[in-house]
Amino acid sequence: MPDHATPGIFKWGRRWAPGLIPLVMIWALAGWNTTLPLETNLSAQGRAAIKDMVLDGASVTVEGRDLRLSANAFSEQGRLSALAAAEAVPGVRRVNDATGLLPEAKPFVWTANRDVVRVTLGGNTPLPAVKTRLMEAARADLPGVEISDRMTFARGAPPRFEAAAMLLIDQIVRLKDAQISMSDGSIKLAGTAREIGGREAILAALRNLPEGFSIAENAIQAPPYIFQVNKDPVAATLTLSGYVPDNTVHASVIAAIGRKFSGEKIVDNLKASVGAPQGFAAAVTTALGTLSRLSTGSLVISDREVKLSGDALYDVAANQIREGAGGPLPQGWNYKAEIALKPAASSVDSTICQQLFSELLGKERIRFESGKADISPDSVGLLDRLIATTLRCPTTNIEIGGHTDTDGDATGNNALSQKRAEAVLNYLTRAGLSSERLTAVGYGSTQPLASNDTAEGKAQNRRIDFVVR
């Protein structure tokens, strides 16, 4: 029988042809049913195979059993191993190679910009891991700030790129706005430091740049030297913020406030810092005098610009403040005033009027130059409030009484007290009050409030009184 088997198969083989028709039907059905599942299966496996590889824009498409891999590799070796991994997927017949290498950036430029809204990292970055680390560093340094990623991959990063970029990212914290760019090894910086001294701190930090990197241009600006005072009459507080050059100036500012203002609570947020413009202390003293004349207001000194805004107590004062009546500022300084008028308070009768005067003069005194009848500039604020009160008492006559202590001879004291009372009267008439309602009387030392035996008592006796008649 084995002798017959082989020729038998040849003989019968010619009779197997009828089965070809159902076979073709099976073929068609199998093709119809299996193509899509097979493609899905292969593309999932292909994607899994290259999942952990360092590739940019990798995509896998499958047609039949042919897998097409398109991606940008970061190195030739990476490209070849990705292709090998795709070829190793079981069931794949052929891998169509649409891979390439990332373009090489020449020069290799990386940028970091900061504006009001966000920090944007852009330019070229060598590897996904580096990009991730840079983004994480920026997020860690700047919590709550939006970090926008505009970096694209490229080959050709200079050695130690990451360390240099990290160092630059760390500097963004110190900048209010920043334009930082790194082109190969040369770094350009522009922007404004957040705080006084920030510019110097950045320069110091950049001395640690890795080898091969250098600063080509540094256009970082120091921030303006700010000194700010807000006067809030409701809470009776003065809020100080910004900078003063040193503790001496700080103390003199606080002392000037003590002389010029009447017992407002001081919230002192001043910080000592170098970099004050020339004439800072003099300008602050002058500007504080003007601020003391405002009912509510704020003083902002920014570098060499003094800006006052707020409400003056009466019309003449408003004009005087607008024109800078506080005295000349040091050379090179500018003065800007945005002054409105406080709405006039209602009129009051003579009893209340006297009460208001006593209240004002109980808290502080009108000061004069020692032994003279010249009103100290420190008292302009008080005088404005006295004038505003006088304006609320339109029907009353007011006596301005000058008093001294017992030091010196009585004639001299009488004359001085008379002159000082007249100086106040003149100030009031210059402010627009009718001189007919006002009289100036010098009482010398005849009406002491306290004993003239002590220094405090004498100080209490040297005074100007406003008496409603």
Add this chain to the structure above:
Amino acid sequence: MMTLVMLHWGWLLAAALLGLIVGWISVARRSEGLSVWTTRWVLALVALLVAIAIARLLPGRLGYWLDLGLILALLYIAGCVAGSWLRERVIARAAARAASGHGA
């Protein structure tokens, strides 16, 4: 190849069974089947398709369908061979038993 077998065993089994049935029947049929000339042409065509498949000349889905067809055809032929051989053995054994019975 293993992947294809795993994925498509149902279809391959169908082709093999079809071959087995056709092989079984073909032994007892009186028809001569295809002419020698046609058989040669068919064999030449199959050889050409196998060559195309091995050379991977057809791209994408066409290439896959060709592979699928050839595998199905291979199993069909294997089924035919098995079917024919089995049937022949059955016939031969029956003939031998008849002959020995007749002889006894």
